[in-house]
Amino acid sequence: MLEIFEAVKELLRLGRTNTDSAVFRLHYRVTASLLVVCCLVLAARQFVGSPIECVHARELPEEVLNTWCWIHSTYTVPASFTKKVGVEVPYPGVDNTKGAREKKVHKFYQWVAFCLFFQVNLQLK
Numbered sequence: 661m662l663e664i665f666e667a668v669k670e671l672l673r674l675g676r677t678n679t680d681s682a683v684f685r686l687h688y689r690v691t692a693s694l695l696v697v698c699c700l701v702l703a704a705r706q707f708v709g710s711p712i713e714c715v716h717a718r719e720l721p722e723e724v725l726n727t728w729c730w731i732h733s734t735y736t737v738p739a740s741f742t743k744k745v746g747v748e749v750p751y752p753g754v755d756n757t758k759g760a761r762e763k764k765v766h767k768f769y770q771w772v773a774f775c776l777f778f779q780v781n782l783q784l785k
Contacts, residue, residue: 695776695777695779695780696776696777696780698776699773699776702773702776703773730770733766733767734765734766735764735765735766736753736754736764737753737754737755737761737762737763738753738762738764741753743755
C-alpha cells in the first residue's frame with residue numbers, strides 16, 4: 661500500500677527550475693557593475709573635497725549657507741547667456757533677478773548615489 665504513495669510522491673515532486681542563462685547572468689552582472697561605478701563616481705564628486713561653496717555675506721556662518729545650498733536647488737537666467745561675461749554678467753547664466761525674469765531651475769538630488777547603491781543590492785539578490 662505504501663508503494664502507491666511513493667509513486668504518487670515521485671509524480672508530485674518538484675524539481676529545481678533553472679531560468680537563468682548566460683545572457684541573463686551577463687546582464688545582471690554588467691548592470692550591477694555599471695551601477696557600482698556610477699555610484700562611486702557620484703559619491704566621489706559629492707562627498708570628497710568641498711563640492712559646494714556658496715558665496716556668502718559675513719552675517720551668515722559659512723557652514724549654514726553651504727548646508728542651505730546643498731539642500732536646495734539653483735537656477736540660471738536664460739537671458740543672461742547672451743550677455744558679455746565680465747562686463748554685463750559675472751558668469752554665463754548668472755544675473756540680477758530683480759523684476760519678472762524667466763528662471764530655469766536646476767535640481768540634483770544628493771541621494772542619487774544611495775539609490776544607485778540600493779539598486780545594486782537588489783540587482784545582486
